[in-house]
Amino acid sequence: MxxxxxxxxxxxxxxxxxxxxxxxxxxxxxxxxxxxxxxxxxxxxxxxxxxxxxxxxNRVATLELDASTLRWNAAGQRGTVPLDEIKKVILDTRLDLSVRMSVDTTDGARFRLPSECVPQKDVIGAACEAQGLRVERNAFALL
Missing domain, CATH: 4.10.860 (DNA Excision Repair, Uvrb; Chain A)
Incomplete structure (x- = not known):
């Protein structure tokens, strides 16, 4: 990994x-x-x-991706998803060119990560693919 x-x-x-x-x-x-x-x-x-x-x-938003889990923390919103439960990672580019990241799990749940803890689309996409996750990129999603 x-x-x-x-x-x-x-x-x-x-x-x-x-x-x-x-x-x-x-x-x-x-x-x-x-x-x-x-x-x-x-x-x-x-x-x-x-x-x-x-x-x-001076709150700090963080995103961590290692060999076993994906963790995020932003303004009191925290989450952890084991990598073996992640079906796919969805990266949506909004009309204002911001990036929204969603995680679909194998049990059908969807987690939307806070935008302040998501890096640039190419950076997080490469990091997810390096960990063996399937990444879906959508350009200019409205919602």
Whole structure:
């Protein structure tokens, strides 16, 4: 079997910080330039609050694939599936170019992994194939 695969994605990244600061800047400019209503600004700030909270806690989403199990952990969502129970791994590319990963088991259950713990499609596809898993790739799935 191939070497174990491990992927980790922290919440505190430069990309997330730029997005949060960009939204706050836009809200401030709406207030200064267009005299936007406070209710609208508070609503906009509330939409950014979960991202700020995740960055403050710096939660780390992980995915581990070794010779016996597939494990994931993301924002309190945890799961473990033994490799001998995995029928196939499905990698869907969404219209926003994000990747969704689903695991079909031999007993008919389907697990959808949280998107924050899934690496790029080529990387996870190669890791799954190296462990002997069947990988199905779907381009541009809507749901």
């Amino acid at each position: 191939a070497a174990p695969f491990t992927f980790a994605r922290p919440a505190r990244t430069q990309r997330n910080a730029v997005i949060v600061l960009g939204v706050v800047f836009v809200l401030l400019m709406l207030r200064v330039l267009l005299d936007a209503a406070w209710g609208f600004l508070i609503l906009g700030a509330l939409l950014v609050l979960p991202a700020v909270w995740d960055m403050a806690l």
